[in-house]
Amino acid sequence: MNRRNFLQNIAIAPALGLSVETGAIIKAKRLKIGDTIGLVCPAAPAFNKEGVQVVVESMEALGFKVKLGKNIWKRYGYLAGTDEDRAADLNDMFADTDVSGIVCVHGGWGCARLLPLLNYDVIKKNPKVIVGYSDVTALLLGIHAKTGLVTFHGPVGSSTWNEFSVNYFKSVLMNAEKVKYENPKSKGDNLTQVDDRITTINKGSSRGKLVGGNLTVLCHILGSDYVPDFKNAILFCEDVEEAPYRIDRMLNHLKLCGAFDKMNGFVFGKCTKCEPGSGSYGSLTLEDLWEDHLKPTKKPAFAGAMIGHIANKFTMPVGLEAEINADMGIIQFLEAAVL
Template identity: 60%
Template structure:
């Protein structure tokens, strides 16, 4: 998976349980079912490899779906998949076309935020459908939710690895409509203790709120715009890839200074792939230091290591749906189905 830059004190239980059910105001899309047609589009980076596209098509077909490519799918404009208006048109068309039942981004890469002023939010609200993707697609997931209250999905893009783990969560959330409890695999392999995909509890406890978040870099670049939702009592989840630790520090500082971290009820960090200090210079902080500086002092339930990010095995996380996290167990429990 190419990176974006390549293209570019324990919260008390009572207040958490007394939070209103916020998703009553959210708009749920219909669940996906075999025989449905999925629209594949390129909202940012071009489709460089036709083989990757074919693999994505065959993967969706193996789930029982039909597929259709956006009208401008193979266009090019520098590092973008065609002009902004054309990429936005593909997404607008997929939402209004009655034959299209869900929309999956082929891949990320910088460019999604450029589409936000060009989307027909009234039409999207009239024709609610699942929109699925991650990384730079965060701009669309958050922007559309903020403007329409439509629940969107931080999940696999077309070019993702459609393995049993990823497909399992996709199917349970989007097709079966389960109110799942997401929990990391606990396989030790032949090690004496679990090494891979560990959960680290920063502050124990449970918290409830709307799941909001995505890619940290993209989210931080939307601050100050009208394309971010209300963060009051939200459960913030974030991930990133290929970022130096000082950049992660800078972006979390921005979330703090903008007041977002003060408003949330809980925090989940997924994976920051290729974000180790490495040989980045004398005296680099680590991600553990950054969490200790910015997240632990909040005194809110928080954990790291969730299967969210630029990784092969990933959850499908509904953006805007009520959930409860247990930071001691490292779980995310949906409080209701994300689809109708």
């Protein structure tokens, strides 16, 4: 390629949804009022009709129309139908030209079982927003790894759609903003801020492609073809109800796999109910684990971001270029996540 063509490609790359620095990525079109959102259950079943109706009404309150997956009411033990049923709903939603975005009703377990059954050619030819968190991490990482599509670690349909989460959802997915993520700063009646504090592990700033999601789910698909490369990545993680020794084991797993050597920076969100329990005298704490596993990397890292099993939630793009400031606990998009 000559210099002139190279410069032309750089100029048109953003319009095509390509990232010059990280290789080819695909971006979905932004969501807009009146679009149809497909609701799917890729893991746990829809436990009751009222719960799904609340999700439908939440989507409608955002200005969307709703289409339910054909198999959304099926049940196979702790799964929402067979793997083939659940994969078919996802493949159908991507193929359906009337559907602009896909929201997972909830997580649970089962998304990783679908990875070999998804039609990645169809997904790549019909890029659209897909959003969820927790077990949905497997889909977000797998789809990005196989297609380059920017996916979104954010609210599931059954999440609390409060003002905080809705504003970030809209900023990222509807307004196509280069969003700056920063934890709320509120002391309330206290002398200093108590909730949603940032812990700086290693000072500094770094840039890279956002890659991550639920720590447990991520670790359980490591070594497969469904995990994006960690080279020059900003790795972000969150979890829930995992004892410190389990978080220790999983961070060590990432370290042994070379993720910490390859990454440019690290962000841990919230680890909800992950404190040492009763009878855990002498347990390591999460802060100890940051010192053991992340401090030695000497790469910018912080913990406490609004990512995880929490009510107030960021919508994090998987595959997008961003910059972190570990001193301030800031995540800044370097480009819009949708077209």
